[in-house]
Amino acid sequence: MSDLEAAIKTNSGIIAEEKIRALFPILHQEVNGKPLAYFDNAATTQKPIQVIEALKNYYGVDNSNIHRGAHTLASRATDYFEQTRELVKTFINAPSVEEVIFTKGTTESINLVASTFGRKFINAGDEIIISTLEHHSNIVPWQMLCEEKGAILKIIPIHDNGELDLEAYKNLLSDKTKMVAVVHASNALGTINPVKEMITQAHSVGAKFLLDGAQSTAHLEVDVQDLNCDFLAFSAHKVYGPTGVGVLYGKREVLEAMPPYQGGGEMIKEVSFSKTTYNDIPYKFEAGTPNIGDVIAFAEAIKFINQLGKAAIRAHENRLLAHATESCSKINGFIPIGTAKDKVSVLSFGINNIHPFDVGMMLDASGIAVRTGHHCTQPLMERFNIEGTVRASFAVYNTMEEIDRLVESLTKISKRKN
Structure with a gap:
């Protein structure tokens, strides 16, 4: 024991x-x-000591870039990095590791979706729904997208006790709704939203649903298959892990239909001056050298939560x-x-x-x-x-x-x- x-x-x-x-x-x-x-x-x-020690161990023993090196350190670092992806998959019950993308945090995860899914699939006159409870990181990216595309941002009101007005939410949904982005638990008030029900309602009008899990993943069971959300965003540093690491989960078919977020190394299969072929998910969305050491240390935070x-x-x-x-x-x-x-x-x-x-x-x-x-x-x-x-x-x-x-x-x- x-x-x-x-x-x-x-x-x-x-x-x-x-x-x-x-x-x-x-x-x-x-x-x-x-x-x-x-x-x-x-x-x-x-951060528990095992997270701190894992970070020290990476820089003291295993420091190397990942995925492309032929030497032992590169192989070890790659293995540890991808083991964290496997742990995240199980932690949120994602169907596959390919649906787990590492980002800088919840903010970047939301911006990634707004910038890729939003720019490809949101058009003038379309509607995006968020709530009064949202953090600025789940407001501003959608405002920017609406300004760029001529879409309309609609807001779910709240009751005086800080709970969402679910009747108003139901009335906001229509065939014009293309995205609903709502926090699972409010960072300011602590309110837990009935997101499973809300996701079902969004899907009934053909909308996608992004769940901001920044404040829920440390406290609540978050099962993306049971919830049936299209996207989940959360940060490592709010679940006893390091700063500078986030997760974006997305359904495979949605991620594969989205264009890359950034261009550079790792997100490509082949590059020529006439044409670039993009990599498969999740690497299509992980351009450049990632935050390797902190992703590896994040594994220890997940193990800590799992053991408790x-x-x-x-x-x-x-x-x-x-x-x-x-x-x-x-x-x-x-x-x-x-x-x-x-x-x-x-x-x-x-x-x-x-x-x-x-x-x-x-x-x-x-x-x-x-x-x-x-x-x-x-x-x-x-x-x-x-x-x-x-x-x-x-x-x-x-x-x-x-x-x-x-x-x-x-x-x-x-x-x-x-």
């Missing part, structure tokens, strides 16, 4: 936090003279969220933003009469890291008529004691102005 397996078998399946925390070197430090409590996990998760199990992770995070939500609700001046019934572990809020940035700075003085501002969701903040929120987001290594520190600090802060 591995240490990770032992960690979740302790206390009838409840995660033993200290065994998990021992794997994360960054957590064992003081910030401003106080033990670090890291609650900025929706922005990026911290999403069910155990979700149960632990749900306990943290429930405790934080209940405890913070008793603080004078506490204003929750986003109270959907089904959420990932995100608590977004304001403190009456105190700017979110000031709350964040005062928490930082106590060693507590949160995110403040609009969270790259300015239209969503406008919907609530606020500048921004304080966002505390929880991961598998967070503890109840850390939540209590957050509540104690927020209580002291609120007393200054309320």
